[in-house]
Amino acid sequence: GQLPPRLPPRPRLPPLSREEWESYREIDGRVSKENEEKFRARVFAGSIDHSIRREVWKYLLGYFRFDATDIERMEEQKAKEREYEVMKKQWESFLPQQEANFARWRELRNLVEKDVIRTDRDVELFHSVSSPQLKQLQNILKTYIMYNMDLGYVQGMSDLLSVILAIMENEVDSFWCFVGLMDMIHDRFEITQEFMRLRIKQLRTLLKVSDPEFYKYLGEKDSNNLYLSFRWLLVDFKREFQFSDLMILWEVFWTLHLSPDYPLFFALAIIEKERNNMMDPKFDFSDIIAHINGLSKNLQLEELLEKAESICRQVGAVDHLPEELQPLVRQPLPPPFTFPSAK
Template sequence: MEQMKDMLLTYNEYNSELGYVQGMSDLLAPIYAVEQDDAIAFWGFVGFMERMERNFLRDQSGMRNQLLTLDHLVQLMDPALYLHLQSADSTNFFFFFRMLLVWFKREFEWPDVLRLWEALWTDWLSSNFHLFIALAILEKHRDVIMGHLKHFDEVLKYVNELSNKIDLQSTLHRAHALFRRFQRTVEAIDKKQNFPTPTVRQRKPASKPSTPGNASGSASGHDRRNQKPTSANAPESPSEAVNQERVISPELRNLLSRKVDKLDKTEVKDHGGGIGS
């Protein structure tokens, strides 16, 4: 513990613009436990923090952006679950704050944390694959959430109590499947939006003999009410309406990238650096 404290104090001096923030010790501990060498562990931690700095900004803009992206992701992938979370006042996804902040360090058993981090560090599918891990956890428990949890505090309590009860293997498989489905969804929406909007030609009504009360020869109000809508103006099915409303936000599109976004140091100054624990 003393050696870890010294490394964190050293990092506080090394990255003085950010400083030390509560939660950094969770990121250092696995690295130090594996390396068992102060210098190697410190520089490994420095490299890890290059991608995790955004989580620890004073204004929490980095965390807010991830939670916003998760909001968009759930809304796209599971609209029914999203509507339920909305009714439970839980679409801020604050119940995932700790998980995302320290990369599920407190949610899995120790060996699983090491394996999960190794998988996430590969950036094989996405540099933000941890958001699909979060989505996989949510999807695993959607029936309980939708069937029994009606308020924010209930959702928060339930998710917090999942700590050390999550199976990593099935979660990774589910996250992988969700990512592939997300890819296909984005491709389908992009393809649909690239098609030109069909032009509907309005047919002129056939001329009819003038009748009393209908001097213009057009169909009477009674006749118009009894006309069946054509395929051009028929209302769409609910599923078609949902698909039309789907929009791939910049945050969602960024999930397809394997590039790790690193914090611009000028950004840290603008955001006011870190906060003490």
């Protein structure tokens, strides 16, 4: 299908305030299905005020149920605390002989210990070798292995958890938020990498549909397999932004508002923004890779979020989307968020 004209980018809204958040909740603490939809649209359009992130992320990440009352939620939270302690004690209480007979555990535990020590050491929270947060990262990831031995631990998970821990500042809450995140994105950590290959193929098709000229150019430079986006898509642009920007970006992704895989549209926004810089006749494959790697911490988040939404809405309006792109866009696309007009 032909792409319809693209609408101009919509400016981002200010972050969701505590007052607005409370307005979505009933008197007993429940959030109705209708208000949950409004809330997701609102967060998508402006993300969340930092002062309420710790509370609101628990909903976005499925740790707290939107349809639970405050009383039910407190009871569920207590139960989750007990569950966490049970699973944590399992690995803490292994006998030396048990560990010696448990190769899968030893392999995953060693991987966690090796990765955690390299996670975000440039961030103050994790800077010191003796930082309690590094210890918490280890505890959570080792407990996650007990929770989900099939998936276990895969490189990149510590990168996602560290941001959650920085917000939650609590081991149990961070664990259950991480569980919720993994429930959303576990496919990308499969050992076969089949799902990551599918996502890169979808990104390639998106680029081909939205910018055939640049797609062809990348083909001439042996770069149109787009494997340069693997790191972006595995850990949600973790290396490309500072924590303060990542929090905004990730909560937009977690709303699942326009797409179940919005990072693909965000990746396309970066590629489109940089295309003219890369369409240099003197560029070869290694120059393109170097250019992409040089973007780390040099990207303007707000502008890219606005561009990604424009691209997603443009693609969503195509009559006959290629089959592999159809699952990427919610149909019908929800209209852009607007504040209720004053009565």
